[in-house]
Amino acid sequence: xxxxRASPPGLLCYNAAAMDEPLRLIDTxxxxxxxxxxxxREAVIAxxxxxxxxxxxxxxxxxxxxxxxxxxxxxxPAIFAVVGIQPNHAxxxxxxxxxxxxxxxAHPKVVAIGEIGLDYYWMKAPPPQQESLxxxxxxxxxxxxxxxxxxxxxxQHDTVRILHEDARGQPGIMHSFxxxxxxxxxxxxxxxxxxxxxxxxxxxxxxxxxxxxRAPLERLLSETDSPYLSPHPYRGQRNEPARVRLVxxxxxxxxxxxxxxxxxxxxxxxxxxxxxxxxxx
Ligand code: NI
Numbered sequence: 001x002x003x004x005r006a007s008p009p010g011l012l013c014y015n016a017a018a019m020d021e022p023l024r025l026i027d028t029x030x031x032x033x034x035x036x037x038x039x040x041r042e043a044v045i046a047x048x049x050x051x052x053x054x055x056x057x058x059x060x061x062x063x064x065x066x067x068x069x070x071x072x073x074x075x076x077p078a079i080f081a082v083v084g085i086q087p088n089h090a091x092x093x094x095x096x097x098x099x100x101x102x103x104x105x106a107h108p109k110v111v112a113i114g115e116i117g118l119d120y121y122w123m124k125a126p127p128p129q130q131e132s133l134x135x136x137x138x139x140x141x142x143x144x145x146x147x148x149x150x151x152x153x154x155x156q157h158d159t160v161r162i163l164h165e166d167a168r169g170q171p172g173i174m175h176s177f178x179x180x181x182x183x184x185x186x187x188x189x190x191x192x193x194x195x196x197x198x199x200x201x202x203x204x205x206x207x208x209x210x211x212x213x214r215a216p217l218e219r220l221l222s223e224t225d226s227p228y229l230s231p232h233p234y235r236g237q238r239n240e241p242a243r244v245r246l247v248x249x250x251x252x253x254x255x256x257x258x259x260x261x262x263x264x265x266x267x268x269x270x271x272x273x274x275x276x277x278x279x280x281x
Contacts, residue, residue: 027241029223033068051242061086073109090125111274114149147171195221198231
């Protein structure tokens with residue numbers, strides 16, 4: 001194993017195949033607690049395991065979905081939870097939300113706070129309201145020593161501004177990264193990781209392809225955002241964690257690196273970021 005890791009890239013692929021070592025993949029962002037999976041949730045989780053997806057991170061977007069994420073993580077050793085309030089719920093915060101969120105974070109399978117950020121596409125809450133919720137959760141994450149999972153839609157400028165002011169050097173992920181190289185560089189400079197999802201596999205996603213080629217491998221992650229963002233050739237269908245493999249395959253092809261190398265590095269990146277998951281990796 002050590003031998004083929006030290007080999008030049010060209011040999012790596014061949015030798016790794018000869019080793020027949022199974023890939024270990026991670027889906028860092030899914031919403032399996034949603035009703036879209038009510039009919040076959042266990043089968044979806046089993047298919048992920050068969051496809052080599054050895055870890056899945058279930059993401060909350062409000063308090064009920066955060067509790068549901070923890071329940072799913074309690075029921076499945078391969079699933080971990082992220083809890084938080086997404087900007088589309090900034091206008092309907094329940095009383096005492098901060099206290100509740102803090103207590104949910106005490107659960108041992110909670111590995112980060114998220115998804116949090118800004119959403120100017122749906123604009124369900126005015127930007128100042130989104131911003132104050134975003135900052136409050138960044139502060140909570142800092143206090144608790146947890147990484148953050150960032151949701152940013154049509155709000156690149158404000159996202160970078162707020163992260164620069166409040167979260168510089170704080171560990172975190174730009175979830176389902178979408179944007180050009182300049183935006184990617186700004187996120188990398190802040191110390192954030194870029195997590196790629198299904199759109200990376202779309203033939204016309206040339207901006208994303210450039211980011212995937214240029215960003216350092218040690219700053220990349222993989223996700224599905226299931227049930228959304230299904231990769232090519234399943235675009236438009238319900239997504240599921242097993243398909244994270246298509247994202248990692250595309251990433252490896254774009255970077256001209258062996259799939260085994262890319263998958264192993266992403267696995268290690270996730271372990272370093274989500275420290276509470278670390279001991280089990
Ligand atoms: Ni999401």
